[in-house]
Amino acid sequence: MAPPAIIDGESADRIFTANGLEIWFDNVQVQNGKAPDGENGGAVSAFQVGVHNSVFVDNDALQGGAISVSGTYGGQQCEGPVARLVPGLLLGCGDGAGVEITGSEFTNNGATVATDGGAVYGDIESTVTISDSTFTGNHALVPADSPGLTSNSGGAVAATTLAYQIG
Numbered sequence: 001m002a003p004p005a006i007i008d009g010e011s012a013d014r015i016f017t018a019n020g021l022e023i024w025f026d027n028v029q030v031q032n033g034k035a036p037d038g039e040n041g042g043a044v045s046a047f048q049v050g051v052h053n054s055v056f057v058d059n060d061a062l063q064g065g066a067i068s069v070s071g072t073y074g075g076q077q078c079e080g081p082v083a084r085l086v087p088g089l090l091l092g093c094g095d096g097a098g099v100e101i102t103g104s105e106f107t108n109n110g111a112t113v114a115t116d117g118g119a120v121y122g123d124i125e126s127t128v129t130i131s132d133s134t135f136t137g138n139h140a141l142v143p144a145d146s147p148g149l150t151s152n153s154g155g156a157v158a159a160t161t162l163a164y165q166i167g
Contacts, residue, residue, distance in 0.1 A: 006029045006031065007028060007029065007030045008032050009034060013033075013036070014033055014034065014035045014036065014042060015030060015033040015044065016044045017046075018045070019045060020047050022050070026050075026054065027053045030043045031056070031057045031059065033059040035061035035062065040062055040064045040068035040121055041063075041069075042064070042065045044068070046069055047070070047097050049067050049069055051100070051102070051104045053103045053104060055106075056104070056106045056119065057105075058108050059109045060109070061121075063117055065117070065119055065138060066119045066120060067099055067119070069122050069123060070123035097125065098127040098128065099126075099127075101120070101128075102132055102133065104133045105136070106120070110141075117156075117159070118138035118141075119138040120158075122157075128157055135156035138155055140155045
């Protein structure tokens, strides 16, 4: 899969921050995103994320090397409607934080500091739905300089609710 558009963070910073919002990726490659120290979502941090026929490669963060979704914003639980990045539509918080991934590839994300969800991390009360996608070489590591941290989860995906289709 080689999408025509490449978005490169050049390992300088997170590429997209859309806290409290929904963001969609369709037929793009998102690469080399790096979250600020101690933050989640190397390429994307948002309330809801849709990924279709896209590639996420070499992104890095504490949790969710490529993508992190959360139902909180600024330490507050999401309440009321939030704007959707599609004109004329609103997304209510009752829909919950989540990621929907179809026909996509996630490769070598979270390789150095991810502790949960090397590629994708869904925070408390979020849902991650995956179909017809490939996860290769993603890592959730316990950093050597974190002696109090003794476990990790989800080399590819960590979420409170996970729905997937195999085959």
